[in-house]
Amino acid sequence: LPVLAIVGRPNVGKSALVNRIIGRREAVVEDTPGVTRDRVNYKAEWNNRHFTIVDTGGWEPDAKGIDASVAAQAEIAIDLADAVLFVVDATVGPTSTDEHVVRMLRATKKPVILVANKVDDVHQESDAAALWSLGLGQPWPSSAVHGRGVADLLDHVLTVLPEISTVAKEEVGGPRRVAILGRPNVGKSSLLNKTAGEERVVVNDLAGTTRDPVDEQIELGGKFWRFVDTAGIRRRVALAQGADFYATLRTSAALEKAEVAVVIFDVSQPLSVQDLKIVDLVLESGRALVLAFNKWDLLDDERRDLLEREIDKDLGHVAWAPRVNISAKTGRHMEKLVPALELALESWDTRIPTGKFNALLAELTQEHPHPLRGGKQPRILFGTQASSRPPTFVLFTTGFLDPQYRRFITRRLREIFGFDGSPIQVNMRVRE
Numbered sequence: 547l548p549v550l551a552i553v554g555r556p557n558v559g560k561s562a563l564v565n566r567i568i569g570r571r572e573a574v575v576e577d578t579p580g581v582t583r584d585r586v587n588y589k590a591e592w593n594n595r596h597f598t599i600v601d602t603g604g605w606e607p608d609a610k611g612i613d614a615s616v617a618a619q620a621e622i623a624i625d626l627a628d629a630v631l632f633v634v635d636a637t638v639g640p641t642s643t644d645e646h647v648v649r650m651l652r653a654t655k656k657p658v659i660l661v662a663n664k665v666d667d668v669h670q671e672s673d674a675a676a677l678w679s680l681g682l683g684q685p686w687p688s689s690a691v692h693g694r695g696v697a698d699l700l701d702h703v704l705t706v707l708p709e710i711s712t713v714a715k716e717e718v719g720g721p722r723r724v725a726i727l728g729r730p731n732v733g734k735s736s737l738l739n740k741t742a743g744e745e746r747v748v749v750n751d752l753a754g755t756t757r758d759p760v761d762e763q764i765e766l767g768g769k770f771w772r773f774v775d776t777a778g779i780r781r782r783v784a785l786a787q788g789a790d791f792y793a794t795l796r797t798s799a800a801l802e803k804a805e806v807a808v809v810i811f812d813v814s815q816p817l818s819v820q821d822l823k824i825v826d827l828v829l830e831s832g833r834a835l836v837l838a839f840n841k842w843d844l845l846d847d848e849r850r851d852l853l854e855r856e857i858d859k860d861l862g863h864v865a866w867a868p869r870v871n872i873s874a875k876t877g878r879h880m881e882k883l884v885p886a887l888e889l890a891l892e893s894w895d896t897r898i899p900t901g902k903f904n905a906l907l908a909e910l911t912q913e914h915p916h917p918l919r920g921g922k923q924p925r926i927l928f929g930t931q932a933s934s935r936p937p938t939f940v941l942f943t944t945g946f947l948d949p950q951y952r953r954f955i956t957r958r959l960r961e962i963f964g965f966d967g968s969p970i971q972v973n974m975r976v977r978e
């Protein structure tokens with residue numbers, strides 16, 4: 547889906563606007579200083595067009611950190627969104643922070659829409675008009691809280707937002723898109739340098755004036771691959787506050803653009819909460835997954851035993867993901883990465899013919915019928931694969947299936963078809 551990013555200073559009304567657009571009270575309440583939101587991606591729809599909203603404002607910096615945090619928002623939006631909504635508080639007028647961000651936004655070719663928020667009634671329209679001075683074109687007056695102007699704003703958004711993501715457009719026959727993920731220092735840029743077969747300069751570009759390409763195409767195993775958001779890996783931005791939040795934001799946005807994720811772990815360190823959170827983000831995104839255990843050269847026997855136990859304990863739920871044990875430094879087993887990516891993508895693309903799927907369902911229900919509930923037995927009437935990428939199945943049933951029974955079906959599907967490297971989903975439609 548195309549990605550619309552929302553950027554702006556704290557308290558200008560970003561989450562109110564997100565709420566208004568998605569029509570739910572899901573993005574967190576405003577005016578709660580110090581709140582860090584976990585959720586950054588929201589599915590939105592307007593006039594039958596679907597898109598993803600990335601709310602970059604989930605971190606509430608203190609006064610000192612505002613410039614850096616809004617700059618970080620803008621940078622991520624410029625790199626990873628298809629269009630940017632820049633929200634300004636029209637009752638306050640442009641601040642120096644706003645002007646700083648405007649310089650970054652004007653350097654991008656991506657569409658930028660200026661929202662003059664908190665224009666609650668017609669008498670405040672002149673506040674909005676004053677924002678022409680920012681040089682971002684027409685300010686769109688809106689009141690996120692009251693809904694005023696938001697419909698016009700969204701109509702305009704749809705005219706500048708590409709129908710499908712600019713990256714997804716290359717989907718047919720183009721290079722497959724890979725996100726390299728992992729917490730700092732696990733070896734992401736080392737892996738990139740090793741796969742590309744050359745050392746590259748790490749670009750430090752906070753100002754965003756000369757933007758290097760966000761993605762890189764690399765030929766591996768006779769095929770081109772697109773590594774998404776390598777700019778985010780190569781550009782090491784030191785942020786005094788909110789570094790974790792911006793890392794999560796960047797990871798979520800990169801996943802939107804990717805088809806398969808390689809999550810890198812540093813085997814010389816215990817698996818951390820942050821590592822597991824990244825795996826969770828991949829699962830939430832529905833992308834294919836490969837696990838890469840890096841710095842294998844540093845492993846001694848003792849740490850190796852510990853690692854295997856940590857993996858059993860914390861990564862048991864993704865035991866289906868192909869695993870490569872590598873060293874980006876020595877090059878150990880680096881050649882196994884491409885086959886792992888190919889396997890994961892093949893699973894992700896899989897379509898099981900309906901006839902075959904129903905024959906299998908018949909076998910499974912014979913082998914292990916659903917337990918009786920209140921004297922009745924929920925039956926599966928029919929099943930079909932609704933979509934691939936990732937494989938998603940729908941079962942039409944005469945009653946709710948126990949979660950346990952659904953897990954049984956999911957497990958057997960994996961045993962039979964593999965789906966190595968891809969999440970799969972089994973949904974239910976009850977026909978009374």
Ligand code: GDP
Pocket residue numbers: 728729730731732733734735736737779840841842843844872873874875876
């Ligand atoms: P990033 O922050 O994830 O991009 O991590 P880097 O690629 O910058 O690596 C962080 C540090 O780990 C650097 O000092 C690398 O030289 C080192 N490193 C990366 N991969 C390996 C590896 O396989 N073995 C060893 N021993 N060190 C590594």
